[in-house]
Amino acid sequence: MKNTILVVGSVALDSVDTIHGSTKRALGGSAVHFSLSASQFTPVKMVGVVGQDFPEKYRGYLKRRNISLEGMEVLPGKTFHWVGRYDRDYKNAETIATHLNVFEQFKPKLNEDHKRCGVLFLANIDPDLQRSVLDQMGEPRLVACDTMNYWISLKKPSLLKLLKKVDMLFVNEEEARQLTGEYNLIKAARLIMKMGPRGIVVKRGDAGAMLFFKDNVLSVPAHPIEKVVDPTGAGDTFAGGFMGYLAAAPDWKNFDVIRRAMSYGTVMSSFAVEDFSTKRVGTVSKPQICSRFNKYVDNLHIR
């Protein structure tokens, strides 16, 4: 179970409207986007909650990707439903409605298999819940978490307690600044490291991503995409590719391994935005991933 990732986060139905079309109650949620991406590299077990309306076809879709759903609890009521809209520039999602539904009662409970997973990814949920999951775990060799502006504002003390115990933190630029009060990302990352994590990934959308690990700073570009259809879940897909590759690697603390993980994260998220919901990442093949990875890495190999 050394290479198996346990992911705890949201499972959702997303209704999204964009200039390229729209989707109704499509498969979404941070744990889902993460899992579909990570399962391309390593076994994944998912812990989440859905309502009785959660379509059986989505369950099959995830299982076919070898994602263990034993931890996906079904509660009376409806599944988390997000309704959103993107403008032409795809910079910010406009939330039209958030129906938390059964997600409001989410109390992650791990079984014995979950507890023995070597790698843990705490997707963006209440930091108190993230800590309760960590407390239930055995001794994972790699723990990473995501968070958001809402928790930084409302539950900072709880988040800071969590950060003491995680190896890697995923944030976007604004979250890094909000967490530290420092505008410059290099300085902000250094301050976050003092809070606990030894590695920080700053997701920057179409500006790529930055990695801070010990004394190393790495900035990588996004893979240019000609037709962005739906960026929902791109950040979780990035984290899935990154963590999936790290989980499968013999030594995740090796900087060469981490740089490749950044590239796989980039490549997986570039697939994510090409179609609605999980359509592209759920069906992309290993050779397609390898081919885009090689093209991306070759292009950046400046001779």
Added chain:
Amino acid sequence: MKNTILVVGSVALDSVDTIHGSTKRALGGSAVHFSLSASQFTPVKMVGVVGQDFPEKYRGYLKRRNISLEGMEVLPGKTFHWVGRYDRDYKNAETIATHLNVFEQFKPKLNEDHKRCGVLFLANIDPDLQRSVLDQMGEPRLVACDTMNYWISLKKPSLLKLLKKVDMLFVNEEEARQLTGEYNLIKAARLIMKMGPRGIVVKRGDAGAMLFFKDNVLSVPAHPIEKVVDPTGAGDTFAGGFMGYLAAAPDWKNFDVIRRAMSYGTVMSSFAVEDFSTKRVGTVSKPQICSRFNKYVDNLHIR
């Protein structure tokens, strides 16, 4: 003169206010930033105009960098003076005052040496003036130009005539979109290529830069800088490093050469923002440039 760059553009005095301090009537202008950067790689001749107040020390500063100032005309009156301010995020310069002064009478006149330069860079000035310069030239083997939103709005027909005759265009994201009406940068670049240029560099500030050349697309990250002091002229400094490297190379159309040029542009602009005005780029040494270039390229060489 095959490798000599002729640059035509503004010479200015800049008064800039930032969170890290301010500067009064410091050396600036597109031709100046470009020249100081390009002259690290190849001989540069500058064509511009200044007033009688232009400080002798700035003239000496440029000459010591082997920039030929024979084309720097002195007119009765004052030098172009820009007064601006940057916020903490350094995203947009706020213009407080623009005193064009003698720059309003700028009518670039080339001497015989200028006309024989192998490479021409038309910095951001009125496209009618850019065309008049091109008409005076012999047969340069590489012509590049910059422009801005103002000319795209006010003089688009003239700009389009110019674009038919240039090899490379430098724009930022908004300019690429404004010029084509297309939001996606890959699609926008393809439309611009139909207007004439076979290469397009899209400058994206701290998100790096993108290059489109024939069928190739390359996105490179910015070199992360811990303390951004003054971004004025960073785009022209990028163009200077890029064009300087291309001018000195045996075959500028080779994609490997162009990729290195993108990296040198990135590295030069990373120096530019580290201090006010031209202080850093005007004093940086060859070994410092090489060291940062090697670090940048090594970091992106994902093994």
